[in-house]
Amino acid sequence: MNPTAADAPAGSPPPPYTERSLDALRQVGDELADATVAELFARGETGRFNTLMRWFSTAGQDLPPGLPDVAREYLEATAMPPSWVDWGEMEKARLFFIDNNVHVSTALSFASMPACYVVPHIAKLLSATHSLEYPSRRMAETGQFTVYLMQPGAFEAGSRFIPAAQKVRLLHASIRHHLERENLWDVERLGTPICQEDMIGGQMMFSIQVLDALHRLGIHLSNEGADAYFYAWRVVGAMLGIDLAHMPENLEQARHFSDLYMSRHMGPSPEGARLTRQLIDLYEEVVPGTVFDPVVPAMIRYLVGDTCADWLEVPRSPLWDSAIRTAPALLGVLEALEDRSPLAAWALDRLGHHTSVFELSSLTRGRVMQYAIPERLKGEYGVTSARPRLDRWAPPPLTPDPSAGR
Template sequence: MNYTEASMAALRRAGDELADATVATLFERGEVGKFNALMRYVSTAGAPLPEGLPDVARAYLEATSVPPAWVDWEEMERARLFFIDNNVHISTALSFASMPACYLVPHVAKLLSAAHGLKYPSKRMAETGQFTLYLMRPDAFEAGSRFVPAVQKVRLLHASIRHHLREENRWDVEALGTPICQEDMIGGQMFFSLLVLDSLHRLGIHMSTEGAEAYYYAWRVVGAMLGVDQEAVPATLEEARRFLDLYMVRHMGPSEEGAHLTRQLIDLYEEVVPGTLFDPLVSALIRHLIGDTCATWLHVPRTPWDTVVKAVPHLLNVLETIEDRSPLGAWALDRLGHLTATLELSSLTRGRVMHYAIPDTLKKDYGISSAAPRIRPWTPPPATVS
């Protein structure tokens, strides 16, 4: 697929027709409160929908209750195994590369700061971690799983933010396009897939091409369920590189909102890390994964750990070699990774199941085993935009 300035500009005008129409009707009929109250009881796939649910919401939930017909389930299983093999590294990449990358896009950072939940960064990180964990469970799309309801609610959450910003004339559509537009949703999909793979490569993690492609494919499935137009989504990692390079060159830059959100993220993880000795590691990891220029735009502080963290890929390379050569070592490291990722998530969620709801209002002021046969080692597609 050939991405151009014109094709990207067209994506800025498009939202999500189904979710947008559903949310607009709920607000028009004054049924948002009833919907939110009843949706707390909709947490597992296949469960009967509660009595009294607004008709428009019921129609939406029924229409979005199954994954796309084109899903390749063998590829999804490869993605799940890839996640099991790399879950702690993926969690690191999501926290210290994907989230800061969102803040590097000024209009996205401005939009994120409009949501009440961003006052509490642990909530957003907990939601992201729990969402990914639900996705990578073997029963993610089966009756009783929590993934499908989570996707349905996140999609409506996005639509509600679009609704508020447009209805309250708090978003310059002519200059910025539709809030949470197709271009930004595809960009977000790239942040949570290709950028994660880039970060794993930068950390020295051993990956097969097959595993990397499967992980990217899983996020294509997620994107489709979140209302992202798959006709416009890069089908391969090479196409994804072309899209992401152009997207970032079009939009990335410094902003007060981006710096503020990054500071919240750093403070959050410095609280999660026991003691204070390793606190500077948080900033050092962010700088290592997103680069000096981007880290400076986000006001990520420099620390003595900036040099130390460069040894991390060498250490992880040793551990990955042990994992490759020893089944027992692979099992032990996978278990350690699982326990570490679980501990990190539990510290963010505090044992709670994260719920999503349509906000009545926005903030008044905003601005500020083996995953796959390791046959072909994966290397990032080359940059396409200088």
């Protein structure tokens, strides 16, 4: 991707996704970020860059003196959101998030992250690049990033989102750099690590699969809200280095891509099961006591389905697996209260806000997560194998299986 690709206006819809077109996307990384990281490593400047970046955390802030020239050029080239952004649509996305923050957090934790873990090469990569001081780091980074995105003025001076996006993009490039330089990735079989296909796949995990999870929970989503939420993640994708020419333009195209991507790659792996166990342990620690501990695996199983849950070795609990199916009815009662009482709507929104703050605080342990370029990977790493409810949103239909009926 060149420095101006994110600023290209959205053109005609991309061609239908096929095995061949996704194979081509496996060969492509992020040209701008990859060149920046390669130069930093070649000059031995990654340590100095990471140190200085700890003090660069808000948009519009002066870049630190002593920053390597290649890093300064990258940060200046990526300091602005794409010129094609529809700010009215972004505001709709922010209001959607405020109205559904707890539900979105639930979907991210118990649907999106397990969906990542059920792709074996992604699970292997995440397992090896965590450098975890504590198991919650990946969830803390994801939660913090989402909260930054949905803040008022997320793209204005003083916000934390743009610097976070700039750093995450370089983090991805640094992982590609290590894997390819140290021959730790089977490029011939798997293509470029964190390639365009995988980056779009990740975008789908945090957009349409979140909406799918909300739908499964019985949350009443308007078409307008669902479209705006997806649009926000399309903007994020462009800022993280995804080429607009290949990015799904709407939810129907997103469904097509997501179905094909998952059918190509999903399956069991020891890394996926281990990451899921870490996730379950983490949230069981957050929930007071032990009586409700089985709720966590039951929620994961309900949202990702039995096949994926079995691949991830999610424990079964006949009692809780059945009880969790009442969640849509309970959430429906709460939504009815919101509809009938402005006071109840305000109180539930505030409760949702404080619940999300508590969850994020528990994950981060009060720290600001730093998105630094790792100078090395783990030694054992290697991969060989407002609420208008008249137009309620429903998920796009599954992509037809071309082999069906043969």
